Amino acid sequence: MAGIYVHIPFCKSKCRYCDFTSFPDKIGFAESYMTCVYREMKMRGAELKDKKFDTLYIGGGTPSVIDESYIAMLIAAAKKYFVLSADAEITIEMNPGTVSRKKIETYLKNGVNRFSVGLQTAIDSQLEDLGRYHTLNQFVTCAGMLRGENFNVDVMIGLKGQTLDDISKTIDVASSFGASHISMYALTPEDGTPIYSDYLNGELPDGDEVAEMYSFGVKKLKELGFERYEVSNFAKSGRQSRHNLNYWRRGEYIGIGVSASSFINGVRFTNTFNLDEYFKCILTNRFPVIDSAEIDLQGAKEETIMLSLRTCEGLDIDKFNGQFNADFLSDYSAPLKKNESFLEIISGRLRVKDEYLFVQNTIICDFFS
Numbered sequence: 001m002a003g004i005y006v007h008i009p010f011c012k013s014k015c016r017y018c019d020f021t022s023f024p025d026k027i028g029f030a031e032s033y034m035t036c037v038y039r040e041m042k043m044r045g046a047e048l049k050d051k052k053f054d055t056l057y058i059g060g061g062t063p064s065v066i067d068e069s070y071i072a073m074l075i076a077a078a079k080k081y082f083v084l085s086a087d088a089e090i091t092i093e094m095n096p097g098t099v100s101r102k103k104i105e106t107y108l109k110n111g112v113n114r115f116s117v118g119l120q121t122a123i124d125s126q127l128e129d130l131g132r133y134h135t136l137n138q139f140v141t142c143a144g145m146l147r148g149e150n151f152n153v154d155v156m157i158g159l160k161g162q163t164l165d166d167i168s169k170t171i172d173v174a175s176s177f178g179a180s181h182i183s184m185y186a187l188t189p190e191d192g193t194p195i196y197s198d199y200l201n202g203e204l205p206d207g208d209e210v211a212e213m214y215s216f217g218v219k220k221l222k223e224l225g226f227e228r229y230e231v232s233n234f235a236k237s238g239r240q241s242r243h244n245l246n247y248w249r250r251g252e253y254i255g256i257g258v259s260a261s262s263f264i265n266g267v268r269f270t271n272t273f274n275l276d277e278y279f280k281c282i283l284t285n286r287f288p289v290i291d292s293a294e295i296d297l298q299g300a301k302e303e304t305i306m307l308s309l310r311t312c313e314g315l316d317i318d319k320f321n322g323q324f325n326a327d328f329l330s331d332y333s334a335p336l337k338k339n340e341s342f343l344e345i346i347s348g349r350l351r352v353k354d355e356y357l358f359v360q361n362t363i364i365c366d367f368f369s
């Protein structure tokens, strides 16, 4: 299985915590950009004829900010230039402040079968503080239009002034409007973003408080029937994101658009983050790749451990041994011993115990050489 990711780098405005490649002031370039995206898809499709793709993820940025006709053409291009399975999962990210019934109808008509809506918090003052371009009411309207559809809602914890009640309300709102999937992420105050000064000023919850929020959220989501399958991802039965599962299972994917990354034939590569450079490359029939690295055997092992221990399914030990001609329990006896109280092996799979999944990063580090 393999996935296609397409990056749409436009937004209405820049959120205060945003570290993604998004250009709120360049939305006028949408038409030129999408023309280049279709062209890059054609170029990539020609060299990946032997690969079958099972998912298409349209992310950003805010894909719902551009005219819906561009999305329709993007999906048509994916079907034309790639071998995309008939039952492919096709996801689009949406900001509740940029949707309309017409857009959603167009997405559905063209094959979108999964939506991902950025709510973050149901508290308007917190949305404002984050610089989000929408209100709770706009989310409610958007979710109403998605009733009966398969959709994810993004929820953020670790916000300034956020209480457990606020998290409870946010999850309740997402669930009651029919979300089939919830991604619950901790805010990461990246250096260089406006919110970083809040962090430096000690205005954000500390690590222990965020851990408490996370545990609270996990419990709440479980009560509402959302099963955790990855540290930040929770789904109703059968509604896990196939696209993201492919990342965590170290499957292949091709990234299209500015800043998109790829993993194909054992090589990881990333497109330029610069919009002008992207245009120049595509218009001269060159791939806009700025960084590329072949993953060696050791790297492949470490990636497999790192990615699988993020998930609740964990690491399949026999599969690992077969794939790498290894003896996992012996080769990694030291980190296994050191972390034995945090780990468990069930039916041949090594996994981080439920109560420690939130801090899996520190455990995983011990497996790296």
Ligand code: SF4
Pocket (backbone or CB within 6 Å): 010, 011, 012, 013, 014, 015, 017, 018, 019, 020, 021, 022, 060, 061, 062, 095
């Ligand atoms: S909507 Fe997403 S990509 Fe756009 S500015 Fe906000 S966080 Fe960044």
